[in-house]
Amino acid sequence: MRTIFLHLHPQKVNASALRINRTFGLGGMAALLIAVQLLTGILLRFYYIQNPASAYDSILFLKNNVLFGQFVRNIHYWSGVFLLMIAFLHFLRVFFTGAFRGSRRVNWWFGLVLLLLIVFANFTGYLLPWDQLAYWAITVSTNIIGYLPLAGDALRTAIIGGRELNGSTLQNFFNFHTAVLPLLMVVLVIYHFWRVRKSGGIMLPGTPDNSEMVPVMPYLVFREFIAALVLLAVLFATSALFNAPLLEKANPVYSMNPTKAPWYFAGVQELLMHFHPFFAAFVIPLLVMLFLICIPLIKIDDTQEGHWFISERGRQTAKSTAVFAIAVTLAGIFFNAWVMNFEIMLPGVPAWISNGIFPAVILLVLMAAFFYFHLNRKMLTKAELVQAAFVFIMMAFIVLTVVGVFFRGKDMELVWPWNV
Amino acid sequence: MKSPQQHPEPPTPVITRRDFFGLAWKGLGILAAVEVLGMIISFIFSGKNKNSAPPKQLLEAGPVDSFAKNSVCAFMGGRFYLARQQDGGFIALSLRCTHLGCSINWEENKKRFICPCHSSAFDISGEVLNPPASRALDYYPVLIEKGVVKVDIGTLKERKTTGKDQFTYA
Numbered sequence: 001m002r003t004i005f006l007h008l009h010p011q012k013v014n015a016s017a018l019r020i021n022r023t024f025g026l027g028g029m030a031a032l033l034i035a036v037q038l039l040t041g042i043l044l045r046f047y048y049i050q051n052p053a054s055a056y057d058s059i060l061f062l063k064n065n066v067l068f069g070q071f072v073r074n075i076h077y078w079s080g081v082f083l084l085m086i087a088f089l090h091f092l093r094v095f096f097t098g099a100f101r102g103s104r105r106v107n108w109w110f111g112l113v114l115l116l117l118i119v120f121a122n123f124t125g126y127l128l129p130w131d132q133l134a135y136w137a138i139t140v141s142t143n144i145i146g147y148l149p150l151a152g153d154a155l156r157t158a159i160i161g162g163r164e165l166n167g168s169t170l171q172n173f174f175n176f177h178t179a180v181l182p183l184l185m186v187v188l189v190i191y192h193f194w195r196v197r198k199s200g201g202i203m204l205p206g207t208p209d210n211s212e213m214v215p216v217m218p219y220l221v222f223r224e225f226i227a228a229l230v231l232l233a234v235l236f237a238t239s240a241l242f243n244a245p246l247l248e249k250a251n252p253v254y255s256m257n258p259t260k261a262p263w264y265f266a267g268v269q270e271l272l273m274h275f276h277p278f279f280a281a282f283v284i285p286l287l288v289m290l291f292l293i294c295i296p297l298i299k300i301d302d303t304q305e306g307h308w309f310i311s312e313r314g315r316q317t318a319k320s321t322a323v324f325a326i327a328v329t330l331a332g333i334f335f336n337a338w339v340m341n342f343e344i345m346l347p348g349v350p351a352w353i354s355n356g357i358f359p360a361v362i363l364l365v366l367m368a369a370f371f372y373f374h375l376n377r378k379m380l381t382k383a384e385l386v387q388a389a390f391v392f393i394m395m396a397f398i399v400l401t402v403v404g405v406f407f408r409g410k411d412m413e414l415v416w417p418w419n420v
Numbered sequence: 421m422k423s424p425q426q427h428p429e430p431p432t433p434v435i436t437r438r439d440f441f442g443l444a445w446k447g448l449g450i451l452a453a454v455e456v457l458g459m460i461i462s463f464i465f466s467g468k469n470k471n472s473a474p475p476k477q478l479l480e481a482g483p484v485d486s487f488a489k490n491s492v493c494a495f496m497g498g499r500f501y502l503a504r505q506q507d508g509g510f511i512a513l514s515l516r517c518t519h520l521g522c523s524i525n526w527e528e529n530k531k532r533f534i535c536p537c538h539s540s541a542f543d544i545s546g547e548v549l550n551p552p553a554s555r556a557l558d559y560y561p562v563l564i565e566k567g568v569v570k571v572d573i574g575t576l577k578e579r580k581t582t583g584k585d586q587f588t589y590a
């Protein structure tokens with residue numbers, strides 16, 4: 001075991017690679033949380049029953065009759081939340097230190113796949129308790145798939161095995177959750193680590209020979225050990241204080257108000273409140289994915305690699321773009337909710353124009369103006385421009401998610417978080 | 421070429437035998453992978469595809485006269501609302517909101533269906549009163565035999581808007 005673990009490490013690493021603000025240890029934390037998920041998930045499987053008639057009761061039994069049942073369930077729940085957040089932060093870290101070009105780009109792509117797998121693991125797990133929260137969140141999310149052009153309806157029917165959630169949905173989700181996705185993830189994580197070594201360790205700025213090499217054992221391993229202990233302590237404390245949610249048993253004829261998608265899809269759901277589903281659930285996510293996939297293929301002058309935010313100017317631009325993105329997204333949300341709604345305002349026009357092309361054009365005009373009057377004046381390099389685009393997308397996504405999770409209450413109206 | 425002998429070189433073919441077999445093996449490998457993938461996909465989905473036409477499943481709702489005009493009666497077991505229009509026509513409206521599939525509720529005082537998820541509203545015929553829903557409610561065919569209203573809950577029909585032919589009259 002020890003040798004396997006050490007084999008994932010090189011013999012020696014660069015001393016400056018150990019500085020905490022290089023990586024914040026995020027990748028390692030994600031790996032640890034995946035291990036926690038595997039362990040607690042296998043424990044949960046000793047009690048969980050995957051059919052609609054007994055799933056909910058098996059969770060109740062776990063809560064009420066099993067020693068540490070509630071605690072193990074809480075750990076699995078919170079670790080899933082932490083894992084997604086930390087994997088997302090890890091992805092931001094990799095982007096902002098420019099560690100995705102050259103031979104590292106393969107790992108960028110596999111990292112994107114891993115991020116998706118983690119989202120799907122969370123999503124498939126969400127249904128398993130078969131309570132009202134699970135049932136309706138998954139109903140709403142899978143119905144979004146139905147809006148995809150051409151194959152949407154068939155795809156949705158295939159995924160849930162029928163017209164509405166039923167026993168085969170639960171069996172599909174359970175199997176993906178406890179077999180397919182964990183297996184894929186373990187394989188990819190090992191490959192991911194191996195590729196980091198193959199690219200000569202983590203990204204460092206400038207020429208590496210300005211600092212000494214230190215042996216991995218004990219320097220790196222000891223730090224990893226401390227980071228792991230702290231993370232586990234935070235995770236266990238959270239799990240001891242806050243229970244994983246469990247509402248009444250799923251009731252297909254009674255919907256909850258409001259019904260929200262799981263929190264990581266709250267951004268997409270918020271987008272759905274403002275855009276025609278074809279744009280919100282298909283065009284926009286697809287373009288974002290395409291952008292993320294293509295980022296490492298953009299040819300740039302690579303002298304600035306490894307510096308946080310590329311340069312001082314890059315940092316400034318990233319800040320102003322973030323502010324712009326927050327302002328535009330919030331303004332769009334409020335404008336659409338309170339001032340005017342194009343679909344209601346233009347009743348004769350097809351929804352995909354009034355609620356699709358129309359707001360998209362307005363948004364593009366605003367972005368073009370920002371580019372022309374602000375970014376263009378700063379004589380940015382290509383890399384800095386790409387970074388600005390990335391900051392815009394991520395900030396908009398974060399704002400949409402926060403609004404969707406914390407500011408949408410009854411009837412999906414905008415409310416203060418304490419009224420949600 | 422390793423051989424030191426001095427005899428005229430045969431013209432180098434564009435594809436050597438070795439290249440050819442290499443390619444052939446690769447092609448076979450890809451073919452095999454595609455086949456296995458196809459097998460896995462059809463294995464997973466063929467047994468679960470509920471798209472094939474479901475059998476007719478008649479649910480008896482009750483005698484025509486027991487439903488007042490301009491009123492709605494919930495049949496939660498059949499997952500529909502039996503709505504009788506002002507002109508006496510019957511329609512069995514699916515419980516599912518056409519936006520994202522939540523269960524709608526009938527509000528008697530406002531004579532409309534309201535969806536608790538994102539507040540779409542529909543009138544008694546299933547027509548959209550309020551977005552985000554963009555399609556009228558789905559419905560099940562209604563038959564009236566010997567004065568008894570029956571609903572075919574095996575056949576769900578989708579529609580864009582309400583049309584005269586969707587209602588059944590006694």
Ligand code: HEM
Nearest residue numbers: 037038041042044045048080121122125126128129178182
């Ligand atoms: C990265 C991997 C994983 C993530 C992100 C994840 C996430 C989740 C989430 C969010 C839930 C719902 C919790 C709730 O709402 O109560 C859940 C439930 C569950 N998971 Fe996982 N999981 C992962 C891996 C696993 C593995 C490997 C197994 C088993 C081999 C497993 C077994 C289960 C079981 C049995 C449940 C139902 C019990 C419950 O809902 O508390 N999970 N998972």
Ligand code: FES
Nearest residue numbers: 517519520535538
């Ligand atoms: S599901 Fe009914 S309004 Fe969204």
